[in-house]
Amino acid sequence: MAYRGLMPTKAFRAELLAVRSDPARDGGAGIAHHEDGLLVVEDGIVAAFEDHAALAERWPNLEIEDHRGRLLIPGFIDTHVHYPQTERIASYGLQLLDWLEQHIFPAEQAFADRAHADAIAAFFLDELLRNGTTSALVFATVHAASVEALFEAALARDMRIVSGKTLMDRNAPEALRDTVESGRAESEALIRAWRGRGRLGYAITPRFALTSTPEQLASAGALHAAHPDTLVHTHLSENLFEIEAVAAAYPEACDYLDVYARHGLVTDRSVFAHGIHLDDGCMARMADAGAAIAFCPTSNLFLGSGLFDLARADAAGVRVGIGTDVGAGTSFSILHTLGEAYKVCQIRGASLDPFRALWLATASGAAALGLGDRIGSLAPGQEADFLLLDTQATPLLARRTNGSPLAERLFALQILGDDRAIDATYLRGVQAHRRS
Numbered sequence: 001m002a003y004r005g006l007m008p009t010k011a012f013r014a015e016l017l018a019v020r021s022d023p024a025r026d027g028g029a030g031i032a033h034h035e036d037g038l039l040v041v042e043d044g045i046v047a048a049f050e051d052h053a054a055l056a057e058r059w060p061n062l063e064i065e066d067h068r069g070r071l072l073i074p075g076f077i078d079t080h081v082h083y084p085q086t087e088r089i090a091s092y093g094l095q096l097l098d099w100l101e102q103h104i105f106p107a108e109q110a111f112a113d114r115a116h117a118d119a120i121a122a123f124f125l126d127e128l129l130r131n132g133t134t135s136a137l138v139f140a141t142v143h144a145a146s147v148e149a150l151f152e153a154a155l156a157r158d159m160r161i162v163s164g165k166t167l168m169d170r171n172a173p174e175a176l177r178d179t180v181e182s183g184r185a186e187s188e189a190l191i192r193a194w195r196g197r198g199r200l201g202y203a204i205t206p207r208f209a210l211t212s213t214p215e216q217l218a219s220a221g222a223l224h225a226a227h228p229d230t231l232v233h234t235h236l237s238e239n240l241f242e243i244e245a246v247a248a249a250y251p252e253a254c255d256y257l258d259v260y261a262r263h264g265l266v267t268d269r270s271v272f273a274h275g276i277h278l279d280d281g282c283m284a285r286m287a288d289a290g291a292a293i294a295f296c297p298t299s300n301l302f303l304g305s306g307l308f309d310l311a312r313a314d315a316a317g318v319r320v321g322i323g324t325d326v327g328a329g330t331s332f333s334i335l336h337t338l339g340e341a342y343k344v345c346q347i348r349g350a351s352l353d354p355f356r357a358l359w360l361a362t363a364s365g366a367a368a369l370g371l372g373d374r375i376g377s378l379a380p381g382q383e384a385d386f387l388l389l390d391t392q393a394t395p396l397l398a399r400r401t402n403g404s405p406l407a408e409r410l411f412a413l414q415i416l417g418d419d420r421a422i423d424a425t426y427l428r429g430v431q432a433h434r435r436s
C-alpha cells in the first residue's frame, strides 16, 4: 500500500463517468468517461481520474478496490430538501399553502425537542447516503437546535451539508415564529459556532416571502452582507395562490423576485427553490445576479404547483440544480428525481439529455451552492465524494441495459433507478454506505 500523506492512497477500478460542464453548451466536451478507469484518492482528494492502463504504471504498488461492472460517478448534490419533513412525505390531498398549514407546520413543531431532531437528522442523512447523495442544501426548522442536530450528525458522517435556521416571524403558528431580533441573533450565533467545522456551510434561510415581515427580510439581507460566505436559501414562485398572496403582501415590489431583491437577497450565493412561474424578465435578472434555481420535479408534480421551464432558465443563462424537496418531494432518490425531471421537460416539449441530467445533479448543483471548485466533478484536486451505480440492481434494469451503450444505460438508470441502484457511497474516499 502506498502512503503519501495522512491517509493511505486509495484506488478504485470501475467504469468512470463525470460531466464537468454543460453538454448543451459545449457539445459534451466536459464528459470524462473511462470504460476501464481508475480513481486515485490521496487524503480524501482526487489525485487522478483516468484510464486504468495509464495509471497502473504511474502508481505500480497501489492496492486497488476492484469495482469493475459498476459505474462510478460523482456524489449527487441535492440543492433543496427539508430534513424536518422526512416523516411527512406522502401527505395526502392538498396544495402548497394548505399542505403547509395542515401537514407541515404541525410536524415542524416537534423539532423543539432536541432528541426528536437528533433522531430525524440521523435517519435523514443516512437516507441521503443510501441514495448516493453526498451533499445537500437543507432546510431545518425555526429552532436553532434543529440546525445543531443536523450539523452534528453531518459532522459525524463527514458530509458536506449547508443549512440554517428558518426565519419566520409571521403567518405561522406561534410555536414556529421567531422575531426579527431573535432570528438575527440566533442565526449569527449559529454562523459563529459552526463556521469552519468539518465540511459544513451556513445558509441564511427566510422560509419564503409570506412567512417573513419586510423587516425580517431586510435583516436577513443585512446578515448575508455581513457574512458573505453564507448562502441565501428560500422558496420562490412555486404556486399561483402563493404568488397572488405575495403580490398583495408586498404591493411595492414589481414581482416575487423583486421582493427578495429589494432586501439584498438575490446574489450569486442565492438558491431559490422552484421558480416555476417566472417570466423572461425575472429569469434575466436572476442570471444577471448569478442566482440559482433548485428544480424540484417530484415536489412540483406532487403539490400540483406546475411545470418548471428549464428551457426558459437555460435561455436566460440561470444556473440550475436538482432538488428532491422532500417532504413535498416524493423521493430522496436523485435518480428517480431525474426521471421525473425528464417527464416535466417532455411535457414542455424538450427531451432532457441523460448526460445533461447528470451534470445538473452533480457539477451544476455544486456550482449553485458555490462549491464548484470542491465537489461535483471528481476532477483532480476535488474532494473524492462518489458513488457506484449498479445497472444489474433489478431484473428489468439488467434486461434493459445489458449490452447497451453508456447513454442508454445512464438514461435507463434515471428512468428505472432509485436507491436499489446505489451499490455504495463514498465520502472523501471512505465508504459511507454499502447496499446490503
Ligand code: GUN
Pocket (backbone or CB within 6 Å): 082, 096, 100, 104, 207, 208, 235, 238, 299, 325, 328
Ligand atoms: N414554501 C414555503 N415553505 C415551503 C415548504 O416547506 N415546502 C415547499 N415545497 N414550499 C414551501
Ligand code: ZN
Pocket (backbone or CB within 6 Å): 080, 081, 082, 235, 273, 325
Ligand atoms: Zn422546499
